[in-house]
Amino acid sequence: MVSVGLLPVLVVSLLLFTIGVVGVLVRRNLLVVFMSLELMLNAVALAFVGFARARADMDGQVAALFVMAVAAAEVAVGLSLVILLFRTRHTTQLDDLTMLKG
């Protein structure tokens, strides 16, 4: 039986991360950008789990848990910001949100 090994896990993780990066950079909808961010976080979590398996050490899994927790926190705050923005600006399009200009 062919075992999995670290390499495929990392490849998948990196591809997933890349897809996330593309989403973050390309999409204009704030919500989708958030989802792409979630993809990137998950890619990292996957890498952590893979490393945990490779080193036979539970620390990686703990890190994955932390990633999850951070993601939860981030989504909570981020989504309330989205709602707030929508309430005041009636848009979730990122290109419209350039009001910092001085």
Add this chain to the structure above:
Amino acid sequence: MPVLTILVGLPALGALLVALLPKRLARPAALGASLATLGLALAAWARFDPTVPGAFALQDGPWPWIRDLGVSWALGLDGVGLVLVLVTAVLVPTALASDRTPGRAPAALLLLCESAVLGCFTALDLVLFYAFFEAMLLPVLLVLALWGGPGRLRAAVRVLLYTLAGSLPLLAAVAATWVHHRSATGVPSALLADLLATPVPTSWAPWLFAGFALAFAVKSAAVPLHGWLPDAYAEAPVGALVVLAGLLAKAGLFGFLRWALPLFPEAAIRAGPVLLALGALGVIYGGLMAWVQQDLKRVVAWTSVSHLALCLVGIGAGTPDALAGSAWLAAVHGLYVGALFLLVDLLEARSGRRGVDDFGGLGAMLPRFSFLLGLTVLAAIAVPGLAGFPGEILVIIGTWRVAPVAAVAGASGAVLGAVYLLRVLEKVCFGRPSETARVLVDLRPAPTLPLAVLGLLLVGLGVRPLVNVVTPATDRVAAALETARTVEAP
């Protein structure tokens, strides 16, 4: 007991206290903290025994601080540091007592600055020194930018720019010095003693010295790099002004004596003519500028440029007497320039003016004020028997052997000093009183006390100068330079 650590920390604690106390108590608390620091500084002086072998008679640490980088908390006091610490400890209470900016933030900031200045004068670790050297400007800058005169923002930006131009090369040079020590010994350390033990190769040393020297020259307003000074001095509120003029500018000169010259003696010797030329130029340039100013604060500011340049001449000369004179002059310069600024500020506070021609005849109207102003001016132009004299004469005599031209420039500075400061005295105190002068009343006891203390110090230190406290330290520097010179000669 780690006296020096407490000494450095006390004002910062005081600042915290001031920030927490109700407004009413803030000013007395600030004054109390600075007076306690003064007491501690005097205690340090009492425990200071120049006969102790080794460079630093009082020492705290080294205690490891950032272990991986070999940075430690190490404080030490030699003679030069001691006189500067004492001047700091005297000037800050004076500045706090005379400051009129409202609220507790300025007082707290000045105390913070005192901590940094004291740290700068005592740090024995290069990284620690750099941290203090950079930290001491920020509180003063804040006070200047928030509570200064109408042109405060421009002045503050300019100070920031000039300082930045000096700080970045200094940072690079500090880092390079550290890297060199680590690669030479394999042990990371930024302690002065360790750095002295691994001399930097002659190929690098000039660049590193240049990095140090640039920052120190900016800080001590050496002449082409002095652009930050006049505006900053003219706009700063008096507390910050006294600290800025009396203390911060000294940090540059001190940096030369404590770090730049001992670490890179060969480079310092090679750079000597440049320092001498810059100093001589500054003496004359500052003197001429002071002569034609119409604003009293600017006259004093340019006085400061001229006298600091004389200190630079002494450092460039590098002979034992010139270095000792330089260190001594740097210390007492804080006292008399501080007093001059306080006096000018009193006039400004009462009349709203500070033009040279706005007053007149104050000698008859405000005898006490005029007496103190006259005394301070005489001390500033180095009349013997007052504190400015030993420094100036030692610099001139010591410089003659190396560069007679620079000594002549220094002596001309003494003549110019009489010209421009007596002009001020004549216009302000002599002649017939102007309309502005008529409404003034003489000093009340409250502002007199700090000024009287400064006046007494100017007389006392003139009659009994503590040059012998300074000389062991400066002699060591001069000896290092001499060794380097004899090595270089063949």
Add this chain to the structure above:
Amino acid sequence: MDVALLWTLPGLPLFGAIVLAIAGRRASPAFAASMAGGTALGALGVAIWTLAATLRGMGARLAVDLGTWFAAGPTRASAVLAADPLTASMAVMVAGVGFLILLFSAGYMDAPEDRPGSWRFYACMDLFLGSMLLLVLADDLLLLFVGWEGVGVCSWLLIGYWFQDPVHAAAARKAFVVNRVGDAALLLALALLVGALGPRATLRIPEMQAVLAEDPSLLAGSATAAGLLLLFAATGKSAQIPLYTWLPDAMVGPTPVSALIHAATMVTAGAWLLLRLHFVLALSPVALGAVAVVGAASALWAGLLAIFPHDLKRVLAYSTISQLGLLFLGIGVGAGTAAYFHLLTHAFFKALLFLAAGSVVHALHHQDVRRMGGLARRMPWTTAAFLVGFLAIVGFPGFSGFFSKDAVLFAALAARPTDIGAGTFPLPVLLCMVGFVAALLTALYMSRILFLVFFGRYRGEGRPRESRPVLVVPLLVLSALALFGGLLDLPAWIGVDSGWLTRAAGPHLGGTPPAHGGAVEAALGLGLALASLAVVAWAGRRWVDRQDSTDSVGSALPGTARFLAAGGRVDGMYDALVVRPLRGLARSGVARLEASGVQRAGRAAAALLEAAGAWNGRVLQRGPVQDYALGIALGAAFLLLLAAVS
């Protein structure tokens, strides 16, 4: 008594000054006057005791060492006072004349408007006296410099005593600044000496003398430079060419101050410095020659300038410059003793003349000779005193000035040209002739004021009366000194016990004691006296009861007269050559450079930063989140590539 008492010499007057400064307005005029007078009297007593002590073993040296004042490297300032017959006699003179002047002041400064602030006057006078005594007794050149600057500061304070008048304030500042130029030269001279002596550097005068005596080559290359620097320093304090211009202006000060500055103390400081450091000068004939030439030129030039002013005290001021010129001439030709002799006699008769003039000024409340005249009948005692001073300064045989002036001129005549760096050129004879002419000029201008002020008829308003005894008594004492001062050092041709000063102070003044030239010296002195009398007689015919004083001389040479009456336009020349170019440089050169160069660079940098900040705010920090993310990604990609490549 203890040797340490020496410190009370400068110490007593300084103590008085401090007490008066602390007491301030609480000190009544009487208290202030007696404080100052008392301390001066005390100092005089100590000085006399010191002189006696040093004379007991002729040439004994008393020194009190209070240790090091400050020191660094080879520069060491020691707090040492020392007295030998030279310094002690000088101290006696300073303290004595100073005491008499203070006594006079008690009567002089009694105007109602001066009374409340008189503590300041007495404090400054005391400080002045203390500084001068310090200067005289200092064994260390840096300690001497303390006194040297101290008298400068005090003269500034005292000339500007009535500081509410801008003219006084300006005169005071001018005195200080011009003196300061000389002081800077002295500083550099000290620096040069320390540098030249190398490892054996010392600033103690006797030690320096010993070192240089042992190895004169130490100063080989720089003896002339040192001598010239010392000379330049001395011209500041002693008001010689080129730095004399402060002295005539200083006449605006109270008359006792003028007496103190011009007679006993400040102006002698320069000569004193050269006398103390004669061993440095002796190493360079050129420097000696320069001293002599400067002295002769000052004597002549100031003599010419003294003929014209209408201000009584201004004439005396120029006369001081002229007499000190003779003194410098004496120092230059190596006749230290003769010069010192003239210094002492000049102190006596010039103090007398100033105080007598002060008595006149006090009675008339102005100093303009055109509004005086005929005072001999109204102020007989003052007139008598002035007459004694007049005879002394003119060199009437038997009066003190006769002997001292003759000694200087003869020394000049007797000097060898090579000794003063003149090669084979008969410079000494020339100098002697210049001195001779200057002495005749003295007779001319002194007669002029004598006749204009005391003879003829009174041309002013009111009825001036003789001054009170407190003013007159010091005049009488000084008259006695001016009359008998010559006994200090009678020349050999008189044939009695002569040359006391030469024996007492001469050994401390270096050089060979002047060979008293018998008949030649006598002929020179008597010839000068006869010529002077002729001038006096001529002047008497000219000026007794003339309305305008200058016309009579000036009509012959109108252009020259106007030129000289304007002080030779030297002030204007200095102003045009030194002050205005410097201020112009400051104002249009340096200040403009500062504004256009340094400040503009600062402004430009600030503007650049501000523009960068604005651009950052307007363009970069608008809030395009994804552009930021792109930046992050770019950075990450770069780092990754970097890692991949390495």
Add this chain to the structure above:
Amino acid sequence: MELVLFVLFSGAALAAAGVVVTRTRPFSAAMALVACLFFLAGDYVILQAPFVAALQILVYAGAILVLFLFVVMLLRLEGDEALPRLGPRQAVGLVLAGIVGCASVAFAAFEVSGPFPETGPLFGTADALAATLLDGRNLLALEGISVLLTTALVGAVVLGRKEL
């Protein structure tokens, strides 16, 4: 067997991720994200992290995604976004992503090889995870996370209030 499963799950997850970034309607994207997270949970199981997998489904798919959907519905976000034109930023972004992806994969391929080591029977169980989580090293981080979560909760509540 494991590898086959892993490739299947991973391929599905990647495909779902691709759907996330390409749908115009946020709702579809959210649904694709759910799918992606489920497939990743499968990978976790293969990698002997069953507890993490369980939490992935519970927390992510259960809680976080519900939040997303909730917002999508609350704001009535329809497909208001045409798929982006390829502007300069998008182009650079794609190229960059390509570079990052390729370089990383190449990097990983050079560094890593070989199969996984054997693990004990308890590896990845909730008990083991709890033991690791609560041992000294991770305790501080755990506390930090709890503070972070609390702060986020409070922040979300504050931000969500009508009058800010």
